[in-house]
Amino acid sequence: MGLIAGAVAVFLLDSVFVLARVLFSSRCGAVDLLLLAGRLVGGSFLAALALRLVKGRPLLDVELNSNVSEQQQQLKRKEKGEKWSSLLLFLAFFYLSACSLRVALEVVTVDVSSFWNSLWVVIEILSLPIMQLEFVFIKGLVEEMSAGDGVKLSLHEHLLYWNDVENKGFVECSVCNEKVGERTGGFLVVQCRQCTGNEWGHGGFQVCTCCFRKNARGGSAGGLLRGDKGPKHMARLTVMQYIRRLAAQVQVSTLAMVAISVACSQSLNAYIPKTQGDIITALTTGSKDSFDHYLTDFACLVVAQAVAATALSVTSRALSARLFSDMSIKLFASLLKQDIAFYDHTMTGQMSARLFNDMRQATSPVHIIIHDFAANIVMLVAGFVICLQSSWRLTVLAFTVLTPVLHISREFSRWARKLMASQHTFICDAHGCAIQALTNIRTVRTFGAKGMELEKFQFHMQKFKDLGVKSAWGEGSSNLLSTLVQQGASFIILWYGGHLALKQEFPVGAIITFTYLWNRLSTAFTSLTDNLNEPVKAVSAGQRVFELMDLEPDIAEEGGEPFPSSKVGISFRNVDFSYQCRPDKKVLGGVTLDLEAGKTTAVVGKSGCGKSTLSKLLLRFYDPVKGAVYLNGVDLQQLHLLQYRANVGVVSQDTQLFRSSVSENITYGLRATEYTLQDVERAASLANADEFIRSLPEGYNTMVGESGHDLSGGQKQRLSIARALVRRPRILLLDEATSALDAENEAMVQEALDSLMQQMQGACTIMVIAHRLSTIKNADHIIVLHEGAVVEQGTHEELLQNDGNYASMISRQLHGDSGPKTLEQAMEDFTRLVEAVPAEQRNQLLIDIINLAKGMAS
């Protein structure tokens, strides 16, 4: 409605101007009448559009084949409407620009000595911005009318319109971050036009019908932003909001210093041509006193301007550096504190791209905002005032040309924004591809997938290049047009000002002032419009940076009850759990179990039955979808998570090491005051790792390569066991990882694990995901998981007697999957087993086997 009211008001105002011109101007010739008629017709057209809009009728009723779906009809209507609207807008733009120039040329020749003439001139000058406003409203209405019918989706407050993805190939869905369009299977996209409605067309809300449907079903759709409870949506930033947020990161005193230096340096810069003009005028009139006076002023102004410009440069650079560093720290802190569900859905490349590329892009325009925006705006305002002082006629002429330049630049910036958004997506894809391949380089080489990875990278870079070339051509044409229009203005100044000067009606110095100033103003204007894209580009990067900086995890690590000092028992009660990316697959269903305080509980079951998921819930990487996990009767969600995790020791299957010394890897996460060197060596000895660590070139100070690639699997496991031991945990989670190790390493790791469990026995509550019979058998309690449910539990003997899942699992372990073996085969296996165990442990092995056999016989 605002658009309609504005359009009608502008139309009425313009009609008044046109009528006043026809009635009161004695100079109205044929051309003027033609132009005036055009303005009236344009205005009527505008009013007609407004009326059609009020009646709710679309601008173009497109005849469509009745076979096509309603969605496709809307899309086609919109496509056709957009073509028509581009043509109409092009015509309106040229027509109104011609009208403005004609009015300006006429106004400057009027003699303003009489009151009526002056009044007429003021009215005509006021009509110039009205014409521009008329264009803005025509544009708004045409775009609104040609948009086709919008749809109302529950996830957004405004009407959404079908978005034509065919021209670009794809767009990114704002909800699920997926690329949507013909390249990805043709899901349709809807877009909010009101949210995109700011002047740079920024802030698009695009949602694909695929993800919207999933979203409506409460599914797992969602983009990068998510917490433990599901996807999150952040409001889109507008350019002004982005600038305000950037400013909020900076101290007020720094901002004030920058503002003062901008104001001083630019107003002095605008005033210098005035003094230069005055010097020339003093020369042409032969006034020595004036000449000396203006020359002294000139010298003082130049020095003051240089000092102010230096202050500006120093403060703005210092501000950029400080902003980049402060914001990077905040973003990294935010990336570190997210829920595990967030990392499950995010590629490392995506996160590092946000931390480095987006951060650089988001903060880089600070320099541009200060130097090209603030400085140029001050220059334009100060210059405009000085221009008006020198000659209002020349000012009217010159500034009439500026508005078309602004429109051309704005149109280009809209187009370029779309290209840049696509370019950015391709470069992020390429980046993600490269990081993934380099992180997993050994797998890539093992599977001979080098060529395939390169092809994927090439595909994205090729797209990036194509869009870059297209953008370069567009920029070139836009520059050509702007330059021609600008130089046209310089020509008009010289032509008109020169004629006045020849008639002695205008001081030569004023022409010089005007020409110098116009050069500075047009440079300021060009640089302002050239850089219009920069904040837009930065807003998308800023959006990505700020939304991540604002993202709060659902599972808070701080706050809550302290860890109890007594022994801890853990119980799962009716726990249901599914991972967010596979919401339909229930990984755990109604799990109820107890890990008794100070006892060892073994969890056994087939691969994929949910054993590791249990330990992840225990670490509170995720919260159960239903039910709860209790520690001494207190829900884990009520505990201080950092304190809780500090008391849990973990030995997992995939040991992750960092690029630092062996001892730093063992004490990872502990502060220097929390351990001594003896603690580290003791932990390493108990973990069977001391000997191999001492054989390394620099012992405990040897640097471990990235991801520990220069250590064997067994050595890494033993370091991980030492890491768990040195923390003196009260809860221990062991994921027996012996399958990937050779016999010798396996024996050593097992020995280390046994020693770890022995050390912790009694003082520590242990949950072990067990594969080895001796570990299972020695556990105080055994829980058998099958397809996410607890199917049996008890001691080894009790479970064997049950003759259920556990008994058949043990039997499979002993006999292999191919059924009972012959006595000879069994003896061969037995001999191999005995040989694999270190000599000093063979007796124990034989005793274990005899006990087991007795148990089975009874």
Ligand SMILES: Nc1ncnc2c1ncn2[C@@H]1O[C@H](COP(=O)(O)OP(=O)(O)OP(=O)(O)O)[C@@H](O)[C@H]1O
């Ligand atoms: N982050 C995840 N996102 C989605 N699904 C997952 C994730 N982690 C595990 N799963 C799935 O959950 C199920 C249980 O996995 P879990 O790792 O708990 O099994 P497991 O019993 O420990 O298996 P294994 O003994 O082979 O380690 C599997 O089907 C697995 O594919």
